[in-house]
Amino acid sequence: MVSSLSFSSLGSIGKTSLALDLIAQKQRALGANLANVDTPGYVRRDIDFSQYLGGATSALETKLAQKMGPSPMFQYEEEVNINPTQELTEMQKNSILYTMATRRMSNIITQMKTVINVGK
Numbered sequence: 001m002v003s004s005l006s007f008s009s010l011g012s013i014g015k016t017s018l019a020l021d022l023i024a025q026k027q028r029a030l031g032a033n034l035a036n037v038d039t040p041g042y043v044r045r046d047i048d049f050s051q052y053l054g055g056a057t058s059a060l061e062t063k064l065a066q067k068m069g070p071s072p073m074f075q076y077e078e079e080v081n082i083n084p085t086q087e088l089t090e091m092q093k094n095s096i097l098y099t100m101a102t103r104r105m106s107n108i109i110t111q112m113k114t115v116i117n118v119g120k
Contacts, residue, residue, distance in 0.1 A: 012108050019101045022049055023094055030091050037082045044082050046090075 026047040036042040 013105070016101055016105045016108065019049075020098070020105070022047060023098045023101060026094050027091065027098075030087050030094065033082050034084060034087050034091075037084055037087075042082070044080050 026049075029045040029047055033042075033044050033046075
């Protein structure tokens, strides 16, 4: 479940953990959209990260937030036909975000190990 904490109150591990949570939620929404492509009356769901990036502190996070603008976490589109190609493209983008976030978490852990080993 996604925490309601802002980025400014989190450390690097917290920010990366929140990003991974958001990426997982988006993947679930995209998967549900694809699974319901032929379901009559199904309303497409999506997750926009900009709400959480608005309180970001790094230059990259701030630029992303300014470009994306504020929005609710879940967006529901009214009676829009789901385009499987668009959903698969969004899944690929989400996969890239996941790879970046996991690499960031790995780097944080490596840095922590280095600090611990240097202190011995």
